[in-house]
Each structure stands twice: as structure tokens, then as C-alpha cells.
Amino acid sequence: MSTIKFDQRLYQENLILKKVLQVTIFHPQDPNDPLSKLSQSSDYTYLVSANRELQKFPGIKTLLEKKTLFDSIFSEILSQPKRYGLVYLKDCYCSNLAEKDKAVNKDFGELLEFILEMTINYTSILTLNPDMFPEILPANNSYDGIELSAFRFVHMFEQNGYSIGFMSELNKQLRAMDEDSFNQVYENIFGQIRYKFQKELTVFDVKAYDLLDSMSAILNQSDEIKELFINLKYQGAVWIPGPGGINLTKGIGSCTGDMLESQSVLGPFFSISFLPCTLNLKGDxxxxxxxxxxxxxxxxxxxxxxxxxxxxxxxxxxxxxxxxxxxxxxxxxxxxxxxxxxxxxxxxxxxxxxxxxxxxxxxxxxxxxxxxxxxxxxxxxxxxxxxxxxxxxxxxxxxxxxxxxxxxxxxxxxxxxxxxxxxxxxxxxxxxxxxxxxxxxxxxxxxxxxxxxxxxxxxxxxxxxxxxxxxxxxxxxxxxxxxxxxxxxxxxxxxxxxxxxxxxxxxxxxxxxxxxxxxxxxxxxxxxxxxxxxxxxxxxxxxxxxxxxxxxxxxxxxxxxxxxxxxxxxxxxxxxxxxxxxxxxxxxxxxxxxxxxxxxxxxxxxxxxxxxxxxxxxxxxxDQKKELIQQMGRSQIVTNALMETVIKFYVDIEFAGSSMFYTKFQYRHDCSTIFQRFWTQDLFRQKVREMVGSPIFERFLNSLINDMTFCLEEGLVKLKKIKEHENRVEREGESKLTKEDHDNHKQNKQICRANFQLAGECIWNAKQLSDWCKKIFDNEAFAERIAQTLNFVLKSIVGPDGSQTTIKNPEKVAFKPMALLQDLAVIYSNLSEIDHFCKAVVRDDRSFSTDNFNQALRRLKINRASENLTEFEKFVQLIPKYTQQEAELEEILGNDAPEEFLCLLTYKLMKDPVRLPTSGNICDRSTMQRILLNDEHDPFNRSPLKFDQLIEEHELRARIENWIRQKLAGEETDEDKRLKSLQENQPMASPDKKLDEEMKMEVDDDYSSAFFDDNQIMQLRGGANNSQNDVDMFSQNTLSNFMARGDRFGKDYQE
Incomplete structure (x- = not known):
């Protein structure tokens, strides 16, 4: 231990060394050091060699008089075992700056500045000569030279982040000493950081954030360093790789995604996430x-x-x-x-x-x-x-x-x-x-x-x-x-x-x-x-x-x-x-x-x-809680346009082509989802009411009825096949059935479920409309369509063949017969005020039966259905009245209506005859409305035809109405009188001038030319080789064909 007593300033400067370099050049127990008690000996390292060097200069007033002392100080401290040299020097630099800012050290500014300079000098020496001083890193000898220095820098960035001031000063020094070595250092730093991201780091590593921030700070130093990074070629990496690893300096079209990820300079930095870096099921x-x-x-x-x-x-x-x-x-x-x-x-x-x-x-x-x-x-x-x-x-x-x-x-x-x-x-x-x-x-x-x-x-x-x-x-x-x-x-x-x-x-x-x-x-x-x-x-x-x-x-x-x-x-x-x-x-x-x-x-x-x-x-x-619907009214655009837009889409998807036939049901399901939410609001209900009577809304209702009919019929067909499968299993056992049988059964259940789900949505829509928008059903064509559909479903559930739809666990295929029956009852009740509908119900030859309604009413009472049960019972009580009226009317009118009064497609008495402009044929308006809602073409010659192009036959309509009136009054009709007159060769006045002209015309009119060839027309004109029986038989065959056509057009949804 030295007994030399130095100048008081040296002891003060030693205190600066303790704070900045964590070293002392005086023994911790030196009795001459009045400041030794201000710090713990464990906070700093005693430099023996530096102390010996100092003993050679007992008369100096400041350490700056012998600057070579600092070489001893830095050499000795960097030679200490288990020392991170770069980390230590960076910490010294930061501590130095902190001490310079303190007022108590204002008299030691020159010393602190010199220590700062020496810190950067020795950092440069350590960088360019990494083997000069012992280091903990790396544990093995895998690196040497500049690559070793870069490794130590990366470690410093990981542990301590990036010190901008320290690295800026170091960069200046390194560049001044050896610019090539400076470039090599940073190329290796960038390359080793890239390697860590490619092979080691994950999203859980805080080091990843620190290294990225360090790189940003490095690159922010100068444009030259940025260019160095862009041009990096470390371990085969290039900026944008092309085939063979070349760097694409112009186009990028030949760079593939995997090349960009693995071979580019920046690629590995995009691999940090929770997702896999491979695209197969193995995972890296x-x-x-x-x-x-x-x-x-x-x-x-x-x-x-x-x-x-x-x-x-x-x-x-x-x-x-x-x-x-x-x-x-x-x-x-x-x-x-x-x-x-x-x-x-x-x-x-x-x-x-x-x-x-x-x-x-x-x-x-x-x-x-x-x-x-x-x-x-x-x-x-x-x-x-x-x-x-x-x-x-x-x-x-x-x-x-x-x-x-x-x-x-x-x-x-x-x-x-x-x-x-x-x-x-x-x-x-x-x-x-x-x-x-x-x-x-x-x-x-x-x-x-x-x-x-x-x-x-x-x-x-x-x-x-x-x-x-x-x-x-x-x-x-x-x-x-x-x-x-x-x-x-x-x-x-x-x-x-x-x-x-x-x-x-x-x-x-x-x-x-x-x-x-x-x-x-x-x-x-x-x-x-x-x-x-x-x-x-x-x-x-x-x-x-x-x-x-x-x-x-x-x-x-x-x-x-x-x-x-x-x-x-x-x-x-x-x-x-x-x-x-x-x-x-x-x-x-x-x-x-x-x-x-x-x-x-x-x-x-x-x-x-x-x-x-x-x-x-x-x-x-x-929106399970239905909160969103309340917010929609805030938008004027949604309020005014939503219902019209969705209804139009519901219609337009019908004509998207045959390939979209089944796909359309998915999108109509989306429409129904919207209806189910918005039709509960009066504001949007009113928007629907305003559309009643428009062509687009008529087509919408037609499509809705078509969907309901198709889905219900398809669902019931599959339901019967499911029943057949269950019966077969009971008879023969599961083991007797083939894999194909099971696959078909599974497919039938899937189709059945889909159809009943969609049918349920259509019925819900129809139920809603029949409640608050029933005016749309006050139309003969629509009343007839909806009545036929409801009657068919009612018959399928409660009719004589209803047992064929009874399967195990029907809810698994979305078939809920009682709920369906309740919905039917509500619709029947809601529409019972419409005369057209009531008549159409009993006029349905295909499915109507009074027994079905009575059976439905009994089931609803047994199951204590509450919704509209009273109203449905009243409707059921009205059925005999309408049945009797229809029977009486049919008895009075009979089957002897003049042929020109019959619709060419349905062969039924017309109420509102219209002429088709291209073919010239005459049909009932309600029949044509139903056809044109599905297909806007003339059914006789397939020419394009719009509903508003139909030509009203006012005179023919007047004759039909007069004939009906005379028949109901029990009078001899004008048509019968004219027929008698013709038979007795006694001409009588025609009801109108036009009829006189028609009676004088030959048979070859538009009607004939549309359906008969020249030979057949000759037969109708009474050719020499044709008997009257031949003509009658031919006419009967032709009418049968018309009736067949009528059936086909009337059941378009089955096709």
C-alpha cells in the first residue's frame, strides 16, 4: 500500500474514475484518500498496475499531466477476466455523459472529455483487433477477426440496446481509421442479425424488438450505411433474389415468394409471428x-x-x-x-x-x-x-x-x-x-x-x-x-x-x-x-x-x-x-x-x-340480441333503399342461369335473414307496402311461392325416401345395407334438411306478408298459387298419406310438422278475408279436402296451439259454404261454354281475356300473369313478351260476362241462340260487327297457323279426302295437347 500523499485534486479525479469507469487507482484502504469512504469497494475495481504507474509521478496535480496513465487504466480493466469489453465501454460512455451534466463536476469537464475520447479510442481498437483483450464471448472459437467484433456488437445490442451517441462517435472514429474495416464490421453486424431472425428468434424474444430498434438506429446514421445494408451479400443473401441467387436489379417478376422469404436481405425479418414458416402440416x-x-x-x-x-x-x-x-x-x-x-x-x-x-x-x-x-x-x-x-x-x-x-x-x-x-x-x-x-x-x-x-x-x-x-x-x-x-x-x-x-x-x-x-x-x-x-x-x-x-x-x-x-x-x-x-x-x-x-x-x-x-x-x-336493427334507421340510404334492393335481388337471382338454380337458394336464404330482422319494424314494413302493385313486387311474390312450393315438395319427396330406408332397416337390419345405401340415406337427409330450412323461411315470409300486407294476395293468380301450395302441404301432413312423412327424429332434418301446421293455419286465417283466396282453396282439385282441414283443426286443438286458432276454426267453418257455392256455380255453368271463351292454355272459362301480340292467341290474363312472372316469352312461339304488352279483348270479355249472367239467370244465352241460328241456316244479328266478320273468315287464322301445318289446315277446311269424324278426332287431340301444355305451365316449379 502506498504512503505517498497526492494532491487533493487527484483524489477527486479518482472519484470521477470510480463513477465513470468503475475503477480506482488508489487502494480502497489508502489512508491518504479522504474520499475512499464515499463508495463501496464492491462498486469498482482496484487497478494495481495503474497504481504502480501513478507512484512514479508523486508531484502531479492532475491525471491529465500524464495521459499515458489512461492507457494503463484501459488496458488493465479490459484485461480483466469475465469482462464484456464492448458492453463495458458503452456503459462507461453513458456514465461519462451523465457525470458531465452534473454541476458538481463542472471543474472536471476536461478530464471527462478526455476519458470520453479514450473510451471511443479503445472501443475502436477492440473492434479492429478483437483478439487484443480477453473476452467472455464467444464461448467457442467459431468467429475471428471482424466477424468476431460484429458478433460482440450484436450481443451488446441484444443486452443493452443501441446507444446512438456512443455508436455515432465510434463510427466516426472507425471511418477515420479504416473505412474498409468499418464497412466490413457493419456488413457482418447486419448479416449476423439477419441470421438470428432466420434461425433463432421468435415473437416471444424481446431481443427481436431490441435488435430491430438497433438496426433502425444504425441505418438512421447516414445514407451510406443504408446503402451498405441494401447491398448486403452475407452468406448468399441479396436484396431481391432471382433464379440462381442473382440479385434482380431491374424487374422482379422472376422472384418467387419462397426465394424472397429465405434468400432476400429482409426476408427473415418477416418470419416473426405466431404463424408457421412452412406451408405443410409438419410445421417448423x-x-x-x-x-x-x-x-x-x-x-x-x-x-x-x-x-x-x-x-x-x-x-x-x-x-x-x-x-x-x-x-x-x-x-x-x-x-x-x-x-x-x-x-x-x-x-x-x-x-x-x-x-x-x-x-x-x-x-x-x-x-x-x-x-x-x-x-x-x-x-x-x-x-x-x-x-x-x-x-x-x-x-x-x-x-x-x-x-x-x-x-x-x-x-x-x-x-x-x-x-x-x-x-x-x-x-x-x-x-x-x-x-x-x-x-x-x-x-x-x-x-x-x-x-x-x-x-x-x-x-x-x-x-x-x-x-x-x-x-x-x-x-x-x-x-x-x-x-x-x-x-x-x-x-x-x-x-x-x-x-x-x-x-x-x-x-x-x-x-x-x-x-x-x-x-x-x-x-x-x-x-x-x-x-x-x-x-x-x-x-x-x-x-x-x-x-x-x-x-x-x-x-x-x-x-x-x-x-x-x-x-x-x-x-x-x-x-x-x-x-x-x-x-x-x-x-x-x-x-x-x-x-x-x-x-x-x-x-x-x-x-x-x-x-x-x-x-x-x-x-x-x-347480432343475436337484435341490437343492430335499431341503428339501421339512422341511415336514410338504408331506410329508403334496403327493402327495394333486397326484394329486387331476390327476383333477379332467379334469372342468373340454370347453373345457379340451387345456388340461388343460398342467396335467398340471406334475403330471408334480412326480411326476418327488418320486417319486425314498422318503418321497413311500410317500405314494403309501398311496393305492392309494382311489377317487381309481383315477381317477388311469385318467386317466393315458387321457392316455397319447390322446397316443400322436394323435402317431402326426400322424407319419404328416408322413411323407406328406416322401414328397410327395421325389416332387414343394418348389416344388410350397402355403403351406397348409407351414403344415399345420408345425402337424402342433408337435402331434406336444406329444403325444409329454406321452406320454413319462405313460409315465415309468406306468414308475415299475409298478416300486415295481405293486399298483395287479393289477386286471382296469386290467390290460386298460394292456395294450391298450402293445400298440398296440408294434405301431405294430415292427409291419408301423412304416415309416409313420419320418421324418427324429424327435427334432425328440420321437419317440424306441428310448427308447420301452425304456420299454415295462421296463413289460412290471415287470408280468409280475401274472397279470391277462399274460392281458390276449395277449387283446388289436386289437394283440397274438407277432411284435411278438420283433421288439422283437431291436431292443433290437441297440441293447444294458441296462434290464430280461433280464426282458423272460423275459416274451417266457412269451407262448406264456399264448397257449395263452387258446386252450384259449376252445375249452372256446366261444361258447354263456347270454345272461344276458353283459355287456350288451361282450357278453363276466361274471366279477363287478353290477346298475345306476336302469336295472336287469346288466353286468360291470370294465366298469362302466372306464366310471364316466370318466363317472359310467348308460350306459343317463344317470342319475347312483357305483361304490359298483352292486348285486352274488351268485346270478348263483355260476351263472356253476358253469357255468365244469362246462365246464372237461367236464360237462353245469345251464344246458344246464334248456334241454333247457324244450324237452322237462319242468320241472326251477331253481338257485334267484328263477330260477323269473323264468322265469314276461313279457319286459317293465327291460332291455326301457330299450331297446324298446311295439311292439317286443309283438314280443318274440310278437304275432299277427309271425313267429319277425322276432323273431330283431330280437334279433340289438339285440345288434349293444349290441356297437357296447361298442366306443364301450371306446375313450372316441378321442372
């Missing part, structure tokens, strides 16, 4: 570790709220990572010389993954496809989509004008992303016009369209894959339950379920994230605004312009993806529709209405309109 090792850790945390939840909270915490980890990645990209985009390369990389994320849209999403089939080797993983794509959204955030605020800078011609220009082969919104080439493109586009346009396409190629594929995983799990669980007696098969199913489980957890964590829902909501609010702007939305008509304009150049997924994404998030998010704000739901509903009402020439794919309607239905299907 890092993914399995992440999911195991996530599952452990989720299992700690004791209830749903705790589970949601834990899941939110996990999701926030990924959000934090995305924010760090976003900062990295924003830093790169600030570099004037590298911005273009960064934009090329973002574009490559989209272009290289376009095959994902056509790949499909089935895990099982995808795991067998070689095309998986050409696309990026779901982890890469979801991270890219999140990142691109963050880049869009600055212009998503609709209250500002930045969003108006989005140029719709960006994508059609093909300047960076060429998707011109995609099907456009408007595929009518006659509307397509050449566009003028600017020389360059701003980043706002680029980011907007890149995010749109990344959602299309990335997010949508992941969402559908998740739904496929859920279906697979549900199917396996169902099948496992069915074979629970076979332990070997149970084990097999358990293995398959265990493979799927990690994938389910992973996709749920990502896709149920409320952060994702909010991102989608904010982005698509802008998207809807732009679509309206570009489509010149007419608020009064609630439709886009008839001139498609830019829509001839934009891909149709611009419309469809928004609908699909919102729909799927509602399905997978635990909050359902509440994942979105009510204003967003109203905006989306209005936008969907605009799509539905826009002309087919503008939006050529009818599927887009069908999906728009489906989204409106999904909003309300997810």
Missing part, C-alpha cells in the same frame, strides 16, 4: 416451440375473460414487433438513394405471392403440392400485410386530404406491380378506354395498392385456411365419436387432431386479434370512400355511375375482398360484428346496397353482388 421447429409456449400461457386462464386477456397480451407482442419493423422501413425510406430499392422489395412481396390466390387453402391438399415451393409462408405474408398497413396509417384519416392523393391509375399502369391480367370489375370491353398515366406515382398510391393486394394474396388465404382447419377438426371429432368403440381408430384420429391443434391455436391468435379487426376497419373505410369517388356514387339513386370508367381497369377483388375480409373477421372474432364500429357497419351496408343496385354492365360478376347481400345478412346473423 421454431413454430412448434412458439405454440407450445403460447398454449402453456393460455392454459393458465380459468375463464373466458382471462383467456381473452392472455390472448390479447400475446397479440400485443406481435403488434410491438410490427411497430419496430415499421420503424426500420421508415428509416430506410428516408434514404434518397435506397428508397427505390425498398419500394421494389415491398412490390416483390405482392408480385411473388400472386400464386397464393389460385393455390387454394386446404392444408391436406396443399401439403402435397409442389407449387408450395414458390410462395411465401403465411407468417411472411401476414407480417407484410401488417407492415404495409402501418405504412398506410398517415393517410387513412378521412378528415384530412392526404387520402385524395391515391391515384387510381397506379395499378393499371403496371409500373411496379403488373396485375393487368386480373379480371376487372367491369369486364365489358366496349366500355374500356385508354388511360393517361403520370410519369411517377407518390408513395401514398403505392402503399395503398400494395396493402390492397397483400390482403388479397396474403390475409384472405390465411383466413380461409383457418376456417378449413376448423372444419377438419370438427369432422375428425365427429368421426372419432362415431367409432369410439375401435381404440386403434380412435388413436389414429387423436394423432390427426394433435397435428392440427397447433395450427388452430396459431391462426386463432393471429386472426382473432382485435388489432387486425381495427386495421381492416380503418383501411376499408378509406377504400369504400375511394370506390364511391371513382365510381361517381349517386346518393339519391344509391348506385354507382353507369359509366364504369376506371372500373374497367381495376381488378374485381377490389370489391370482393372488402366484403370477404369483414365477413370472415365477424365469423372468427369473439366479438362478432362488435369488432367494428357501428358507423363502419352502416357505411358497409350502404356500400353493399350501392353495389347491388349498380347496373350489371358496370359490375359484371354477379357473385360480387351476391357477396354484398351476404355481408348485410352476416351483420344481422351475428
Amino acid at each position: 421447429e421454431r413454430f412448434m416451440k412458439v405454440i407450445e409456449k403460447a398454449e402453456i400461457e393460455l392454459k393458465q386462464a380459468k375463464n373466458q375473460n382471462q383467456y381473452n386477456k392472455i390472448a390479447n397480451n400475446l397479440q400485443d407482442m406481435h403488434k410491438k414487433y410490427i411497430q419496430s419493423l415499421n420503424n426500420l422501413f421508415k428509416t430506410l425510406l428516408k434514404g434518397k438513394n435506397v428508397r427505390e430499392q425498398v419500394m421494389r422489395f415491398l412490390a416483390a412481396c405482392v408480385v411473388s405471392n400472386t400464386p397464393r390466390a389460385k393455390l387454394g387453402h386446404s392444408l391436406v391438399s396443399n401439403s402435397m403440392k409442389s407449387s408450395l415451393n414458390q410462395i411465401s409462408s403465411d407468417s411472411f405474408c401476414i407480417t407484410a400485410q401488417y407492415l404495409m398497413f402501418e405504412l398506410c396509417v398517415p393517410f387513412l384519416d378521412l378528415s384530412k386530404d392526404l387520402w385524395k392523393k391515391v391515384d387510381p391509375t397506379y395499378l393499371p399502369s403496371g409500373q411496379r406491380i403488373d396485375l393487368t391480367d386480373e379480371t376487372p370489375i367491369c369486364a365489358n370491353k366496349q366500355f374500356k378506354q385508354a388511360l393517361k398515366f403520370p410519369k411517377e406515382y407518390g408513395t401514398i398510391s403505392e402503399f395503398y395498392f400494395m396493402e390492397l393486394e397483400m390482403i388479397h394474396f396474403g390475409l384472405m388465404h390465411s383466413v380461409r385456411k383457418y376456417l378449413d382447419i376448423r372444419k377438419m377438426i370438427e369432422r375428425l371429432q365427429t368421426e372419432k365419436k362415431a367409432i369410439s368403440h375401435d381404440q386403434s381408430m380412435v388413436q389414429k384420429y387423436d394423432n390427426e387432431l394433435s397435428i392440427l391443434k397447433p395450427f388452430r391455436i396459431a391462426y386463432e391468435l393471429v386472426l382473432t386479434d382485435n388489432n387486425l379487426a381495427k386495421q381492416v376497419e380503418k383501411f376499408y373505410q378509406l377504400h369504400m370512400r375511394l370506390m364511391k369517388e371513382w365510381g361517381r356514387f349517386d346518393e339519391k339513386k344509391v348506385k354507382l355511375s353507369e359509366d364504369p370508367g376506371i372500373f374497367c381497369h381495376l381488378p374485381e377483388n377490389f370489391m370482393q375482398d372488402m366484403i370477404d375480409v369483414i365477413s370472415e373477421i365477424i365469423k372468427v372474432n369473439i366479438q362478432g360484428y362488435k369488432a367494428f364500429n357501428i358507423e363502419t357497419i352502416l357505411d358497409a351496408t350502404e356500400f353493399c346496397l350501392a353495389l347491388l343496385r349498380t347496373e350489371a354492365e358496370v359490375i359484371t360478376n354477379p357473385y360480387i353482388k351476391a357477396k354484398a347481400l351476404e355481408l348485410i345478412a352476416i351483420f344481422h346473423q351475428a
